[in-house]
Amino acid sequence: MCYYNGQKVTRSEFIQLKQLEKAVRNYDFLNVEVHNGFNYPLCAIAVATDDKRDFELIQAQWGYVPGKMGTDEAIAFRRKLTTLNFKGENLFVSESGKPSMWRNAARENRCLVFSTGIIESQHIPKLGKKGQELKATTKYPHLVGLKGHEYFWMPGLYSDWVNQDTGEVTRTFAIGITQANELMKQVHNSKLRMPCILPDNLAWEWLMGDLTDDRITEIAMTQIPSRMLEECTIGAEYRLDGIINKQQYDELPRIKQESIDSEILDFDHWPKEI
Amino acid sequence: MMRPIEPPFDLFIESKMVRVVEYVIGAKRVFRVDYNDSKKPLTITVAIGPNNKKFWTSIPEGRQAEAVQIGRLIADHIRDKQI
Numbered sequence: 001m002c003y004y005n006g007q008k009v010t011r012s013e014f015i016q017l018k019q020l021e022k023a024v025r026n027y028d029f030l031n032v033e034v035h036n037g038f039n040y041p042l043c044a045i046a047v048a049t050d051d052k053r054d055f056e057l058i059q060a061q062w063g064y065v066p067g068k069m070g071t072d073e074a075i076a077f078r079r080k081l082t083t084l085n086f087k088g089e090n091l092f093v094s095e096s097g098k099p100s101m102w103r104n105a106a107r108e109n110r111c112l113v114f115s116t117g118i119i120e121s122q123h124i125p126k127l128g129k130k131g132q133e134l135k136a137t138t139k140y141p142h143l144v145g146l147k148g149h150e151y152f153w154m155p156g157l158y159s160d161w162v163n164q165d166t167g168e169v170t171r172t173f174a175i176g177i178t179q180a181n182e183l184m185k186q187v188h189n190s191k192l193r194m195p196c197i198l199p200d201n202l203a204w205e206w207l208m209g210d211l212t213d214d215r216i217t218e219i220a221m222t223q224i225p226s227r228m229l230e231e232c233t234i235g236a237e238y239r240l241d242g243i244i245n246k247q248q249y250d251e252l253p254r255i256k257q258e259s260i261d262s263e264i265l266d267f268d269h270w271p272k273e274i
Numbered sequence: 275m276m277r278p279i280e281p282p283f284d285l286f287i288e289s290k291m292v293r294v295v296e297y298v299i300g301a302k303r304v305f306r307v308d309y310n311d312s313k314k315p316l317t318i319t320v321a322i323g324p325n326n327k328k329f330w331t332s333i334p335e336g337r338q339a340e341a342v343q344i345g346r347l348i349a350d351h352i353r354d355k356q357i
Binding site for chain 2: 007010150
C-alpha cells in the first residue's frame with residue numbers, strides 16, 4: 001500500500017496520480033482565453049489512446065511542422081506555407097494536383113482540437129475623401145461559438161516535429177477548414193472559409209475510425225449550419241492582451257439574416273433535429 | 275460517445291468567486307481551480323483508495339485540505355445540475 005497526500009492508495013493508483021502530476025505540470029495552456037495562431041501557442045488537442053477505446057487531452061503547438069527540421073528551417077517553413085490550417089478538400093491531392101503534404105497525417109495522425117470559440121475578422125473597405133471605397137479595409141473581429149455549447153471539436157492533424165538543432169520533440173498540429181456557411185461568408189468575408197466543426201459522432205469517427213481516404217475527406221469538409229452558430233463583435237484588444245470584450249461597432253452593417261434562412265450547404269453532416 | 279466535459283463554472287468559496295475548469299487527462303477527470311488572485315491555482319482529481327473508496331486529492335500533493343473542501347463543492351455543483 002502507498003500513500004498520496006496522506007491518504008492510502010493502491011500502488012496502481014499511486015502510479016497513475018504520479019503520472020498525472022507530470023501531465024499537469026506540463027499543462028501551461030490552461031487558463032488562456034485567446035490563442036493567436038501566429039504566435040504558435042500551445043493548445044489542447046485530443047488524441048486517441050493506442051487501443052483506440054479512449055482519448056486523452058494533451059497540449060500541442062498550433063502550426064504544423066512535419067518530421068525533422070532545424071529551428072530556422074521550421075520558421076521558414078511555417079512562413080512559406082502557413083500551416084495553421086489545412087483544407088478539407090486538399091488532404092490527399094494539393095490544389096496544384098500533386099500528392100498533398102497532409103496525406104500521411106490524414107491517414108495516421110488525426111486529432112481533435114478543443115475550442116470554446118473562434119475569432120475571425122470582417123473586412124470593410126475604408127472610404128476615400130469622395131466617399132469611394134478604397135482597397136484598404138478596416139477589420140472588425142467577431143467571436144463565433146456554438147449555440148448552447150461551451151466548447152466544440154474541430155478536426156486536426158498532428159506531427160511530432162523533431163528539432164534537429166536541439167533534439168527537442170514538439171507535437172504540432174493544424175486545424176481543418178472548409179467552405180464558409182452563409183454566416184461565415186459575411187464574417188470572414190476576405191477568405192470565405194471557416195473552421196470545420198464536428199458533431200460528436202463525426203468527432204469520434206475522425207479520432208477513432210479506420211477510415212478510407214474518401215471518408216476522411218468527407219468528414220474534414222463538414223460545414224456547420226449557420227443556425228447553430230452565435231456571433232458577436234469584440235474589441236481589438238483580444239489580439240495583444242488576449243482578452244475578449246464584447247464591442248458594438250455602430251458603423252458596421254448588421255449580419256444579413258435572409259441568406260442564412262435560405263442556406264443550403266453541400267457538406268452539412270450535422271443532425272437535422274439539432 | 276464522448277462524455278461531455280463539464281463547461282467552466284464559478285463557485286463561491288469563503289465569499290470569493292473562483293473559476294473551475296474541467297480537463298480529461300488519461301482517463302482521469304481533473305479540475306483546475308483558479309482563484310483569480312495571486313494564490314496559486316489548484317488542480318484536483320478524485321483518487322481511489324482501498325475498498326474503492328473515492329476521495330478528492332490535489333495534484334501535486336500538498337493541498338489536501340483545499341482539495342477536499344473544493345472537491346465537495348464541485349461534486350455538489352455537478353450533482354445539482356443533474357437533478
